[in-house]
Every structure is written in C-alpha cells, then in structure tokens.
Amino acid sequence: MPSPPSVDGSESPLSFDEADAMSLLMSDIAEQLRQSKLSGAKTSQMLKLLAQVSSHVAKLTDENRRLSMKLIKVMEESKSLVSPSEAVPAGGVQPPDDGVVPARNKNVILLGPRLGEDERGSPITEQSYKDVLTRMNRRLDSNEDPIKIRGVWRTKFGVAYDLQNRAQSARLRSLAEEEGLFFKMGSKLNPEVSIRLPDGSTEGATIDSVGETLRRYNADIIGEDGSGLKVRRVAGKNVYVELSPVAYRNMTRQGGGLFFTNSFLRCRDYVYIRQCFNCGEVHNSRIPYCEPGGSPKCTGCGRDGHLLRNCPNRDIPRSERSCLVCGIQGHSCLSKECPKLAALIAAKEKLVDRGGASLPRMSQ
Structure with a gap:
C-alpha cells in the first residue's frame, strides 16, 4: 500500500x-x-x-x-x-497575492449576493460565497458560447472574475444580472480629494451646501449636470470630495484645485478608510458591525471608557498612546504611523482610477 x-x-x-x-x-x-x-x-x-x-x-x-x-x-x-468554467487556463493570469484588483484592469468583475441595508459593510459568509460560486458555475457551464475566464478568486464581499476582454466582461455581467447578483466593475473606484474651506465659510457648512457651491463654480471641470462631483464629508474646514476619473483629470489640468465662490482651493489626494468611532477598528460604527458592549474605546489615546470627543487625555505624549488597530504603543489608530492602517490605505490605493493624473498625496 x-x-x-x-x-x-x-x-x-x-x-x-x-x-x-x-x-x-x-x-x-x-x-x-x-x-x-x-x-x-x-x-x-x-x-x-x-x-x-x-x-x-x-x-x-x-x-x-x-x-x-x-x-x-x-x-x-x-x-x-471547481468546474471547468472557473479553472485558470495554462498561461492565464493568476489572482493577485494580496487579493486586490488593480485599477488598471478593466476586465475584472466583482460579484456577490445582494445585501440588505443592515448587512452592508460586513464580509459575506462561507456559505454565501459557495452559493455565488455554484450559481455562476451553473450559468457558465450551461452557456453555449463559452466565456473565457483568466482567473477566479474570493474577495471580502464575493467572487472576482478576471475576463479576457470587455466583451467577455459584458457577457458575464449579463449572466450575473439574470441570477440577481450584485456586480461591480473592478476598476470603478473614484478618486477622493481633500480641500480646506476659506475663513468665514465654515459656519453652517453642510454636505449639500458645499456641494451646491462647488458644482456651481466648477461646471467646466465636473460637467454641466454636476455628476462628476460628490461631497462625502464636511469636518470643520476640511471637506472630502469624490470626483469621477474624468473630472479628476480635468481638475489636475486646470491648476490642481477647485473654485469656491471667490477662492481657488488646492486639492490633495485622499484615500479614506472607514474606522469605527466606538472601537477604532476598520468597520462601520453602527450595530451590527460594532457592538462595544457598553465600554467604548477612545481612538485618540487608546483607553477604555470614553470616546474621542470627550477624551480627557488629549495632552498626553505620543509615547503613551495605544493604537486600537495594530496594538502598538506610540501612536493612535488614526495616525499614518500605524503599519496596519498604512497597508490598508496602500491596498485601497490600487483600486483608485485617477485617469492617469496625480496630485500631492495627503496623509490620513
């Protein structure tokens, strides 16, 4: 034997x-x-x-x-x-080591189950992943004209398919629609930039009011319908704006900034990683994503029992701060010095499509 x-x-x-x-x-x-x-x-x-x-x-x-x-x-x-449909042929492109889809790849489609409002933001279960894979395999095997797949791998929210060309991507997308699955092109992650409002403009500033002003004064950059710009967050003077790849490229060609009433505001690249207000971890702050159990953790000093907005330790030296993300002492979980957070930012950076243009990078 x-x-x-x-x-x-x-x-x-x-x-x-x-x-x-x-x-x-x-x-x-x-x-x-x-x-x-x-x-x-x-x-x-x-x-x-x-x-x-x-x-x-x-x-x-x-x-x-x-x-x-x-x-x-x-x-x-x-x-x-495993079925013949998902096998990677000889010479095909294997999944990236870090599981991140490069933004330059125009033929990657991300598929997953359609989630309810209270389920979004959390990784899918093993059973949900198997269900998506099985349904798509059944569709691909029954298709008379085979779809040529270069690679298949799991993602946090479903399955990524790397197709040979755009025509194959469109066909797979149609099959996913028929199956009632959520789909997204792997390359479509719009860039974000940060701007600082001029003095005297912050009082009463909201996402809607700032967005309306930016769209009014930057129609030649973002388009007459204003669809190329969306204000994501307003935090005091700091405003975080999402641009389409075309609007981003136009903005860099016209001085690298946006007009706001009588001011020209310089833009800086910004990669946003969602962090929980209750515990500092990288997930949504709402239940069921975070359940602190009545003992919140401060994202500033790293101690239990209070949140950043009422932190009594704002003046402690950096050496006494603890990071809630990587567990290392000497920086907060909101700091660019956190190696784990820096790795997440670098991974998300690969997904951003800036249309070939670039600006000075802003740290988180």
Whole structure:
C-alpha cells in the first residue's frame, strides 16, 4: 500500500504497511532481548524503552491516518466547487497575492449576493460565497458560447472574475444580472480629494451646501449636470470630495484645485478608510458591525471608557498612546504611523482610477 498524502503535500513519513512491519520488528526484538544473556535489570530497561517507542509509533500512525482522511474529505469538498468554467487556463493570469484588483484592469468583475441595508459593510459568509460560486458555475457551464475566464478568486464581499476582454466582461455581467447578483466593475473606484474651506465659510457648512457651491463654480471641470462631483464629508474646514476619473483629470489640468465662490482651493489626494468611532477598528460604527458592549474605546489615546470627543487625555505624549488597530504603543489608530492602517490605505490605493493624473498625496 502506498504512503497516504501528508497535509503539506509531501510524502507521508510512515505508511500503514510500514508501520505494521515496524511493529512486528519491535516484537521480534523484544523476544530476542528476553532470550539474551543480559542482566535482568538491563533487559527490563531496554524492554521499557522499546515499549515506549512502539507506543509512540502507534500514535503517529493513528494521527497520520486521521490527517489523511481529513485531507481526502477537504479535497472532495473543494472538488465539488471547481468546474471547468472557473479553472485558470495554462498561461492565464493568476489572482493577485494580496487579493486586490488593480485599477488598471478593466476586465475584472466583482460579484456577490445582494445585501440588505443592515448587512452592508460586513464580509459575506462561507456559505454565501459557495452559493455565488455554484450559481455562476451553473450559468457558465450551461452557456453555449463559452466565456473565457483568466482567473477566479474570493474577495471580502464575493467572487472576482478576471475576463479576457470587455466583451467577455459584458457577457458575464449579463449572466450575473439574470441570477440577481450584485456586480461591480473592478476598476470603478473614484478618486477622493481633500480641500480646506476659506475663513468665514465654515459656519453652517453642510454636505449639500458645499456641494451646491462647488458644482456651481466648477461646471467646466465636473460637467454641466454636476455628476462628476460628490461631497462625502464636511469636518470643520476640511471637506472630502469624490470626483469621477474624468473630472479628476480635468481638475489636475486646470491648476490642481477647485473654485469656491471667490477662492481657488488646492486639492490633495485622499484615500479614506472607514474606522469605527466606538472601537477604532476598520468597520462601520453602527450595530451590527460594532457592538462595544457598553465600554467604548477612545481612538485618540487608546483607553477604555470614553470616546474621542470627550477624551480627557488629549495632552498626553505620543509615547503613551495605544493604537486600537495594530496594538502598538506610540501612536493612535488614526495616525499614518500605524503599519496596519498604512497597508490598508496602500491596498485601497490600487483600486483608485485617477485617469492617469496625480496630485500631492495627503496623509490620513
């Protein structure tokens, strides 16, 4: 009988037949020791050691058998999810190592289940992922004209398909629509910029009022209908604006800023990572995304029992602040010094399509 496969893919150190043969060999050695002319104490000591070795070999063999059966079960379950439709052909493009879809790739489609308002922002379950994959595989297998897929991989919210060209992407999108799935082109993530309002303009400033003023004075940049601009957040003087790739490119060509009444406001690139007000983690602040259990954590000092807006430790030195994202002391979870947050920003940066233009980068 050949050796069963081990968990890491290498040959098993001991097959079942080899283990049986070793057990017989040890029994023979034990019998020879009993018949030898060694002293009784020496023979007893060697027999005791031999019994320990035999017991250890038996345990290893049993563990190897259990792991082999578990591996076979996992392989069978995985095989049921794989169809010719999702296999990556020889020479095809494999999924990126970090699971991030490059913005330059115009032929990647992200598919997932349609979620309710209270479900958005949370990763889908393993069962939901399998359901999306199974439904799309069924559609692809029954399609008379095969769709050429270069790669398939899992994402936080569903499945990413890398197609050969735009025509193939359009066909897969139609199948997803027929299945009632949520879909999004992998390259469509609009850039955001930050601007600072001039003195005297912050009183009563809201998302609607600032957006209306920006659209009125920048029609040549964002389009007459104003669809190329959307104000995302207003925080005092700081305003965060989402632009379409075309509007962003037009803005960089006209001085790198936006007009606001009688002022020209310089824009800086901004990549937004949503962080929870209650605990600092990277998720939505609302239930069910965050349930602090009555003990909020401050995103400023990192201590329990209060929020940033009423933090009593605003003046403590940086060395005494604790990060709620990476757990390292010496910076807050809102700081660009957090390595985990910096990695998330860099990953999201790959998704942004700025139309080939660029501006000076603003730190989070």
